[in-house]
Amino acid sequence: MMRMEIALILVLVFVAFMYFGADRRNTPLHKTFSALLIITPLHLAFDAATVYTVNHLETVPPFLNEILHRLFIGTMVIVVYLFYRYISILVEEETKKPVRFHLAARIYLILAELETLLLPVHYAVTEKGNYSDGIHVSVCYISTAFYLFLCLWLLLKNRKQMDRKKKAAIGVALVIEGIVSVLQAINPTWLISGMGITLMTLAFYLTLENPDILRAELTEQKMSMLYLKSQVNPHFLYNTLDTIRIQAQLNGDKTTADSLMRLSDFFRLSIKTDKQMTALENETELSDAYMELMCCRYPELEYSCDIDPDLGDASVPNFILQPIIENSLLHGLKNKGYRGNITVTAERSNHKQDCIEIEVSDTGSGFGEGVKRRIDEMLLNYDKEKPKTESIGILNVQKRIKLLCGKEFGLSYTENTGGGVTAHIRLPLVREEYK
């Protein structure tokens, strides 16, 4: 019989390995499941030990047998309690209402643990095998029954408010544990309580806790954060900015009014960046708005953008130009006190197929010692690089170009002979669809 326990421990250790290796949200539900994954293998280990000791009463010292037995029952009560916790948190999350049994469940847990510790242990010796019986072992049956009924009650009471998948997971787990417990009670020599607990854990792991679901949850959380961020009504923003602009102009402050106008232009354009691909001229429009604002702040900055108007409708990945320009500003021109210029050009070229070459050239401080090599390496191994804060912008651009346009396209840097650097963005020439 010990072979089954060992197999179950291996299964659970594997599950725990998978589970703890995955990123997950730090919620009470996942914390409870983590606790379950630690306690359950421990419990199974005690289970395996008692399966051995109870059948070798003659050779094992009685006190060792007793300690192992108390540990086995004690951890079992904790495991069943954790299942109750897990299910009650699930129900709370679904119904958004607190479950009222927490105090009763905790008091019962303490009582049951005290009983496990203090009540006398008795063994039944039969031909089929030995097992523990009497008042001590009844603690574990009563505990299982107690918590299973609490869970069943929660499930039935809130069945209408709960998601079908979660309901099914709880239902299956309860049915398995119920059947196994009844079978164990009828055939005390089978010693299958560990199997019930393992199956119950597996039921939750497979339905609600596997790494894919955890990852989906994480993404969903990130998405909903983004969603919440974008909930500031953009119309409110433009309209308010516009009102302030008109006020400034009515007060005779034309300069402020113009700056506010540029700012709302920039806002309007940057909020539109929800598509993956966009027309090149949308990109240059956003960059123009951005640079107009920057030139406003730093009057010695100059900017020019010259693209062939017939490339205006070329389809390019969204939001690739502004980060490159920002990079030139912050790493090139900032070191020169924002004196100098940035030039953006775009033209057709013909290597193997029709391409667009976009160049962002600056008259900044250029690359420092060894920086060029580091950037080249980073852009070459874009898929292996861990983003560092200083280069996250250009790395992100590189990744998106490679992903959306193909591996033969992308971003590279060269040094200008007269100082400063030029960013080259090579893209396939695809026209925006007239959709």
Next chain:
Amino acid sequence: MRMLKVLLVDDEIMIREGFKHLFDWDSHGCEVVGEAADGMEALGQIDALLPDIVIMDINIPIMNGLKVIEVSRIKHPEIAYVIVSGYDDFEYCRQALRLQITDYILKPVNYEEFGSCIDNLKISMYENKANAQADSENREERIISSITRYMQEHLSEEISLSVLADEFHLNPQYISQLFKTEIGVGFLAYLTNIRIEKAKKLLLSTALSVTEISSLAGYSDYRVFTKVFKKTEGVTPSKFRREFLDRDKL
């Protein structure tokens, strides 16, 4: 040319104040005769004041701007409307086109560029009138209509007041004055308008490149053309083409 009457409709007082004081209506031959802050008030004011031009916000209380236009069109088909909207949204553009809005501009309104919008209204009013009465008794009207016809036919060439003066054996100052009195806009504004209109037609009806269209419309430098086009239409030529073709497919 008589003064054109303008009605301002916007629920925000600051926007109306801005329009009233920050745009030089006088020099564009217009005067603001009234204001309205909601749809019902706008309908009432239109009936009472019979404006030539209504500057209309879409998102106004009680009845939205498009609805107001739809209703008042029936009674006053001759009124020109300029939709001013913060909604950067095609649905509104499409609806506006169905209602034959004379112009559509987006907030934030640039008051320096708003003049060209009024000029365009005047030119389309003049063209409607010219089409309605083929032969005019008035000498000035006959001259200006032959000048404008000449300009339409020689758009891809260089046109200036002195070229016209030579062609029609008239004083350049006199021609310039004629534009002001008969159409209500300056010679250059008129020229720009018909060049851009021609470019728009070519953008939508041909597959010619922007550079080619630019020279057909009389701009030797496509950069200048793109700049002027963007200023009057709010979008670049290729975006204009793309968005209109998008709309047709829908």
